[in-house]
Amino acid sequence: MITDRTLLFHRLAHAWVLLAMALQLPDADVLWTQAAGHSVLAGTWAAGLLDPYHFLPAGSVYLGNGLLAMLAVGGLFARPIWWRSAILWWLFVAWMNAAWPTSTGGHQLMANLLFWNIGLALPDRSRFLLARTTAFHIVRFQLLLAYLATTLHKLQGHAWLDGSALSQVASDPAWSLGWLAGLPVLARVFTWATLAFQALFPLAVWWPFTRSLFLAGGVVFHVSTGMLLGIPEMGAAFLVAYALWLPEGTARTILEAPRAAVRRLSPTS
Amino acid sequence: MDRRHRLALALALGHTLLLAAYVLPTGMVPERAHVIGQAYARPLFHQWWGLFAPDPPACSCDWSVPGRIPPGLVRARALNGLCRHAQAMPGCGPGADTCMVPVELAAWVEQLTGHSTGGLGLREACLPDRAPQERPVQADRP
Numbered sequence: 395m396i397t398d399r400t401l402l403f404h405r406l407a408h409a410w411v412l413l414a415m416a417l418q419l420p421d422a423d424v425l426w427t428q429a430a431g432h433s434v435l436a437g438t439w440a441a442g443l444l445d446p447y448h449f450l451p452a453g454s455v456y457l458g459n460g461l462l463a464m465l466a467v468g469g470l471f472a473r474p475i476w477w478r479s480a481i482l483w484w485l486f487v488a489w490m491n492a493a494w495p496t497s498t499g500g501h502q503l504m505a506n507l508l509f510w511n512i513g514l515a516l517p518d519r520s521r522f523l524l525a526r527t528t529a530f531h532i533v534r535f536q537l538l539l540a541y542l543a544t545t546l547h548k549l550q551g552h553a554w555l556d557g558s559a560l561s562q563v564a565s566d567p568a569w570s571l572g573w574l575a576g577l578p579v580l581a582r583v584f585t586w587a588t589l590a591f592q593a594l595f596p597l598a599v600w601w602p603f604t605r606s607l608f609l610a611g612g613v614v615f616h617v618s619t620g621m622l623l624g625i626p627e628m629g630a631a632f633l634v635a636y637a638l639w640l641p642e643g644t645a646r647t648i649l650e651a652p653r654a655a656v657r658r659l660s661p662t663s
Numbered sequence: 664m665d666r667r668h669r670l671a672l673a674l675a676l677g678h679t680l681l682l683a684a685y686v687l688p689t690g691m692v693p694e695r696a697h698v699i700g701q702a703y704a705r706p707l708f709h710q711w712w713g714l715f716a717p718d719p720p721a722c723s724c725d726w727s728v729p730g731r732i733p734p735g736l737v738r739a740r741a742l743n744g745l746c747r748h749a750q751a752m753p754g755c756g757p758g759a760d761t762c763m764v765p766v767e768l769a770a771w772v773e774q775l776t777g778h779s780t781g782g783l784g785l786r787e788a789c790l791p792d793r794a795p796q797e798r799p800v801q802a803d804r805p
Contacts, residue, residue, distance in 0.1 A: 421738040424774050431767030440706035495741040495748075495771065502710040509707070524667050524674075531675030539679055543686045543712035550688050551717025562719040565793060568743050624736055 396474060399645035400514050400530070403637035404479075407511055408469030410504055410634050411486060414627050415463055418496065426455040429492040444484075447492035455492055458485050474515035483508040499540075500628030506536055507635060530638060537635040538596040545593040554589050557582035569623050591615060599639055609636055686712055722757065724750050727784040727797055728776045742775050749785060754803065757789065762800045769802035 418425055433448040435441040441448075447455050462485040465478060472478075486508055490501050513529025516522040553559035561581040564574035574581050591611060598604035613633060620629025637645065664672075684692050684700025685708075692700070704710075724746035726732070732742070745768060749755050754763030762785045764772075773779055783800040 418737050421735045421741075421775075425737070425741070428774075431765075431771050435706060438706045444706065493741075495744045496737050497744075498740070499711060499714060506708055506710060524671055527668060527671035528674045531672055532678050535675055535679040536682075539682055539686065540710070540712055543683070544714070544716060546688055546691060547713045547716035549717075550690070553718040554716070559715060559719055562721075562790065563715060565790070566720070566723045567788075568723055568725065624740065 395518055397645075398642050398649055399638055399640050401474070402640070402645040402649050403507075403533070403634065404474045404511060404515065405470055405649070406634040406637050407504070407507055408466045408482075410627070410630050411462065411466040411482070411508075412470075413630055414501065414504075415459060415466070417627065418493070421496075422456075425493045425496060426453075426459060428452045429455070430495050434491055434494045444487050445491040446488050455489060459489055461485060462489065474511075476512050476515040476517070479508070479512045479515040483512060498625050498628045500625065500631035503536070503540060503631040503635065504627075507533055507631070510536075533635060534638050537632070537639070538599070540632070540635075541592045541595040545589065548589060548592075554585060557585045560585045560588070571622060588615070602641075605639065609639060612636060682708055682710070686710055688717075720747070722750065722787040722789040723793070725786045726772060726776060726800075727786045728778040729782040730778060732776045732778075738775055742772065745772055745775075746785065749800070750787065755785065755800075757787075760798060762798050763803045764800060766802045769800065772800075 429445075429447040433441050433445045435445045447458070462482065465482045465485070469478070469482065483505075487505050490497055490505055510529040510533050513525045514533070516526050548554040548559075553562055558581075560571070560574060561578055563569050564571040564581060574584070591608070595608050595612065598608040613636070616629035616632045618629075620626040640648075681700050681703045684696040685704035686700075689697055724743065726742055726746055732738075749762060749764045749768060752762075752764065769783070772783065776783075784797045785800050786795060786797045788795045
C-alpha cells in the first residue's frame with residue numbers, strides 16, 4: 395500500500411512541475427519556440443534521448459509541454475502509476491534541457507526526484523518492493539547530499555567563514571537583496587545561520603525532535619530565499635523532497651488539508 | 664530489518680556515493696572516483712550545488728542593449744545565467760577589451776533581449792568598489 399508521505403511527495407512533485415511551467419509561461423514565446431543554443435548533453439549517449447527538442451522541429455516544445463501540463467494536473471488527483479510518472483519525468487527533462495539557461499539547482503533536483511518517483515509509483519506487489527524501497531531511500535539521501543555538497547563547496551572559500559558572503563550577494567544588483575547591503579551585522583548573522591543550517595541538516599534529520607525543528611526551519615529558509623532571490627523553483631524543489639522525511643501523521647494532515655478546507659467553507663457544513 | 668530492506672539501503676547508499684563523487688568539490692574526491700562519478704551521474708543525474716560557493720561572484724554581470732529588455736523573472740534569470748557563462752569564457756574575462764562569445768550564445772541573448780547583437784555590451788561591477796565597466800560583445804563566427 396502506498397504510504398501517505400509517498401503520496402504527498404508524488405502530489406507535491408506534480409504541483410512543482412505546474413509552478414515551474416507557470417513561471418515560464420510569460421516568456422514562452424522565446425523559451426519554448428526553439429531549443430537554446432547547443433545541447434547540454436552533446437557528446438553523451440543521452441543527447442538524443444533526453445534532449446529531443448534540439449533535434450525536433452521548432453515549436454515542438456509547446457506540444458510536449460501541453461502533454462506535460464495535462465499529466466501534472468492529473469497527478470494531483472490520480473493514484474501514482476509508474477508509466478505515467480515515467481512519461482512525466484521524460485517530458486520534464488526534455489523541457490529542462492531545451493531551456494537550460496533558465497534552469498536552477500531546483501530544476502536539476504526535480505529531474506532526479508521525478509526519476510525516482512517512477513520507482514515509488516511501481517505497483518504494490520512484492521516483486522517491486524526492492525525497487526520501491528530503494529527509490530524511497532535514494533530520494534531521502536538525495537536531499538542530504540544536496541545540503542552536504544553545498545556546505546563543502548562553501549567551506550572551500552572565505553566569504554562564508556568570515557561572514558561576508560551575503561553582504562557580497564546583496565551588493566550585486568542581479569539579486570533582490572539590496573536592502574541587506576546596509577545591514578552588515580544582520581547579513582553576517584544570516585550568512586552563518588545559512589551555513590550552520592545546511593551543515594547540520596544531514597545530521598539533524600536522524601532524531602525526531604531535531605528533524606521537526608530543521609524541517610520547519612527549512613520551510614522558512616527555502617520559502618524566503620526562493621522569493622527574495624527570485625528562484626522560487628529552487629526553494630519549492632527542496633520542500634518537495636522534505637515530504638519523504640515527514641512523519642506519516644503529518645503527511646496525512648497535509649494531504650487532507652485541502653478537503654478539510656473545502657468542507658469548512660461549504661455552506662451545508 | 665529484513666534482507667530485502669538491507670539490500671535496498673545498500674543500493675541507495677551506492678548510488679548516493681557515486682553522486683557524491685560527482686558533486687563534491689573535486690579536491691575532496693580522488694580523481695579516479697570523480698571520473699567514475701562523472702560517467703555515472705552526468706547524463707541522467709546531473710546536479711550542481713555551487714550557488715554562491717566557494718565565494719559569491721566578485722563581479723556583477725548584466726547585458727547592455729540599445730533599448731529596454733522585456734521584463735520577466737525567468738527571462739532575467741536566463742540572461743544573468745548566460746552573462747555569467749560568457750564572463751567565465753577566456754575571450755570575455757576581466758581585462759579583455761571586447762567580449763567574444765559563441766554564436767549560439769549571442770543568438771539566445773538576442774532573442775531574450777529582443778535586440779540584435781550589434782549594440783550588445785557586457786556590463787559588470789566588481790568588488791571592492793563596484794565601479795561599473797562595459798565592453799562590447801562580439802559573436803565568435805566559426
